[in-house]
Amino acid sequence: MTGTSRADGVGDDGSDGRDGAVAAGADRDHGDGDDDGDGPARRALSATDVRKAYGDVRALDGVDLAVDRGEVFGLIGPNGAGKTTLVRGFTGTTDVEGTVELLGADPTDADPERIGLLPQSFDPPARLTARELLEYYAGLYAQARSVDSVLADVGLSDDADAWYETLSGGQKRRVCVGTALVNDPEVLFLDEPTTGIDPAGRRDVHRLVRDLAAGGTTVLVTSHAMDEIERLADRVGLIREGRIVAVGTPSELIAEHGGEPTLSVRLSDGAAADGAETALRAVTSRTRFSAARGRDGASVGKTADLVVSGVEPASIDAVVEALAAAGVEVESLSWSEPTLEDVYLELTGETYRPTALEMAESGGDR
Structure with missing residues (x-):
């Protein structure tokens, strides 16, 4: 996803909402019932017959999907397959046809304090240090975590007072991850969370995501790094040409589609x-x-x-x-x-394919 959105206003892409925030895995009572089964009370996200078109290009074509609370769900698919549009539908930043629910309610009615979003790209609002950027985002919430604890989580304690523009690409991405750690959302959307981060930093982010899920946070991750999704996700959904074509645990998908x-x-x-x-x-x-x-x-x-x-x-x-x-x-x-990458190649037939939808999603509605 490109552009950012903020809790107290309208984001750079003209949509409501804000850049996300995550806690350090604190346990919580989600409060929507005592159902321990597979019913609606356990669902953090649900989509039923969701459709979206950009002019003549159909981005989503009858998507049905449910993500449980406390689950790490990986969403994969080629560029232009509809991943970004589906996430926007879940966050209420794009109007879609069909039924979408976030924590049991229409996304446009959701409390922004309960939702976190880590965008793929990040444009700081001003010339600030890493610490000042996190303090800025923490100030957007009624309750926020200690900025020092967030800096420690993303491995930037020693560089907290460095200007953002002087940081390496990987360090900048860590700051971006940090903006998604300053509050305690119940649902977190991560778009390519480890882009540009070195292997040690990737391990830190993976550990953090697992801690969050253990504490009850629902995490939806989109990534082109199949090894990352295979390692992190409890379940994976593959979207192609606006349709969910496969859903299951990584091992289930590999057994069914990965080959020998x-x-x-x-x-x-x-x-x-x-x-x-x-x-x-x-x-x-x-x-x-x-x-x-x-x-x-x-x-x-x-x-x-x-x-x-x-x-x-x-x-x-x-x-x-x-x-x-x-x-x-x-x-x-x-x-x-066989790995999840083999599943991806089997179900998509290619690693990359530019589409009309990719062009459409890069326009004003992106």
Whole structure:
């Protein structure tokens, strides 16, 4: 998402609301009933037959989705798939058709003190230090956390008094995360939260998100980092062309759509690929092969990479023995399980696709 919105006014994109805030995982009573089952009382977010069009471009095309309280929900999909529009519908910053509820009410009626939003981009309101920026955002709420505790959470205690514009890209993103930590929302929206942050900072943010969820905060995360979503999310929804096409836990989605484990074998002699395939077919009939080949079908190059699908760890020794018996020299091999990225590629068919919706969402309604 681009642009910011504020608790006491209208954001840069002309929408109501404000940039979010998060607590450090304090437990809370959400207060909308004692239902411990799967009923409406447990839902923090719900969408029923939600639709949205930008002119002739349909951004959302009948979305049905429910997110429980205290859940970390990952929303993934190609650029222009409708992620931003759906989040705007949940936050009440974009009008949509259908039914959307935030904490059991229409998003436009929600108390801004209960909602947090971390935008993808961040434009400070003035030339301020990291501490002053957090103090500014803390002042937008009736109740706010200690700025020092927020600075500690995002790893900026030592740089608290540095001018924002002098910080590195990763440090600036930490400040942006900090603006989403200054109050204690019940629902938090995070758009690409770790963009530009180094691995250590990513771990800090991941730990913080888990702490928040353990304390009862509902977190909806959008990200193109599939490993991040796989690590963080209790459940994941994949949106494509305005429709939710799959929802489940990461392990469920991987089991259903991720494919088989693969064994990648690098042969020292590319000309040995044919012999290697013959040897491996004698080990199992479930394997499939791919190797670098010339236009005439012959294997080429000093080495050849052979990918064997459907090999479980217990079968790796048999593969190595079969190759050795055939006189095929192996330079290296590696085994990998399918991941959420494989699910993404299977269900979308591509890593990136510019669409008319992407262009529309970058306009005035973004």
